[in-house]
Amino acid sequence: FNDWLVKIRSTAKEIGQLAIGQASSARQREEELRGRRKQAEEQSRSGVRECVYALDTEDTEDADSVLKFDITPVYRAHHIQTCLGLQDQFRDYYYTNRQLQLNSDLQISSVQPFLESHQFFFAQIAG
Numbered sequence: 001f002n003d004w005l006v007k008i009r010s011t012a013k014e015i016g017q018l019a020i021g022q023a024s025s026a027r028q029r030e031e032e033l034r035g036r037r038k039q040a041e042e043q044s045r046s047g048v049r050e051c052v053y054a055l056d057t058e059d060t061e062d063a064d065s066v067l068k069f070d071i072t073p074v075y076r077a078h079h080i081q082t083c084l085g086l087q088d089q090f091r092d093y094y095y096t097n098r099q100l101q102l103n104s105d106l107q108i109s110s111v112q113p114f115l116e117s118h119q120f121f122f123a124q125i126a127g
Helices: 002-045 072-083 087-105 114-126
Strands: none
Touching: 002 072, 002 087, 072 087
16 A cells, blocks of 8 residues: 555656646637637628538547556555444545655755746646
């Protein structure tokens, strides 16, 4: 289980960067869609009788957008601890370790420029 906690910390950056990238591309698609709708409304107001139709397609899953991350060890450990009647101790242990990981990730060097030092920080939080 401890190995899993170490692994999740190392992959949290990748998960966060992926989430930030997907959110950014979704926002960009929404802005493009709003722009096309606005353009279509302006054309319809100006008296242009041409009908403007657009079919929006969306790729929901790219090969790069899927991270293979196994959370089975957490479920297994939780189940075992629950069967032993130690669910509360497990929850406390898990949250304490995640809190320690977060605190160590929040220690940002003031030597680096703001964007470079905080980009990793935001990716860790999003992950």
